[in-house]
Amino acid sequence: MSNGQPAKRIAIFGSTGSIGKQALEVIEANPDKFSVEILTAQTNDEILIRQAMHFNPEIVVIGDEKKYPRVKEALAAKPIKVFTGEQALQEVAAMDVYDLMLAAIVGFAGLKPTLRAIESGKAVALANKETLVVAGDIVMKKAVDHRAPIIPVDSEHSAIFQCLVGETRNRIEKIILTASGGPFIGKKPNFLVNVKRDHALQHPNWNMGAKISVDSATLMNKGLEMIEAKWLFNLRPEQVQVVIHPQSIIHSMIQFEDGSLKAQMGLPDMKLPIQYAFAFPTRIPNKFPRYDFKKPNALTFEEPDTKTFRNLVLATEALHKGGNLPCVLNAANEIAVYAFLRNRLGFLDMTDLVERSMQHVPFIAQPTLEEYFESDAEARNFAASLIKL
């Protein structure tokens, strides 16, 4: 780093996504502190090529094998190794060319490469919440076994993580995850039944990838985050509370044993938690806009409407029962969201699909990793079969 230390070598898995791009902005602003060693993308060859030309990583992976020749050719003049396919993604995650992985792939697809990074003892800045939702027990155990630090990037979990600094001996009574409520806060089922893709993609406070935008609109995102928090901070299900805070200024809070509440606040900007995860435990100065207390803007809080946004109820059930239920919830939700994005499924039908999948796939209390993969596949197949009807 700038104080004589070498730059931290970063691998960005999912570099063409919303998180990946913002991470590259953070690195661009701090070239003495960070270097880019690996960039990966699934299909967007154009952006990937542009990023590679600019940041000169060691390695580039394009998931989609049809796109490989174009990427290879475009980078031919550079000493950049180009790989393709799912297998390559995992192999590269285990290579000794980087120090910290930013896990910014969306969905279940992020699990295997992240596990490989952990097994290789790498630090992981975790944006991909689905990894912990699906197999949190196995992921966290491996992280301990391989001494691989996991630093949250999700803004709520980064907030909790920041509030925990200096509190190692003090017990948490509960954590309070804040939720903006999404674009349909206050709406009822008679409105939601007609909601379409474009409307759901317009989040009031955050500009994010398509999947998490839909998850935010259905409140499934907050459900996934409850499960993510349980694993990250070793909490009991009843210690995780959700409160709606439409302004997204308080990013989350901890209530300690003495009743004291600690909150982390700031304007909603993912570059902040990304930068914090990269530089932890150091803070880096920046020119991001600041929250202005002189402006008359009230911070408000309310209970989530779980009668309308039933995903929160389903996720709470998965949080409490554990086993393969969060994995099934996640798999069915991925199928539901992508069907909704293709206008094949209604907004409220997404929740029904998840609920029916949770009822269908047999419960396993302590799954192995293979059983998690089987449960994921079974839930996907079942959910997909319902859409075809």
Ligand code: NAD
């Ligand atoms: P995105 O859709 O914008 O980007 C996803 C990235 O993953 C892309 O680079 C894409 O190429 C890659 N990818 C997609 N499918 C893949 C596959 N099958 N195999 C390999 N790579 C694949 O998503 P995003 O909004 O950047 O979110 C990424 C992750 O971060 C998600 O898990 C999300 O929940 C989490 N997260 C995002 C935000 C946000 O503000 N966007 C905030 C908190 C957490």
Ligand code: MG
């Ligand atoms: Mg979040």
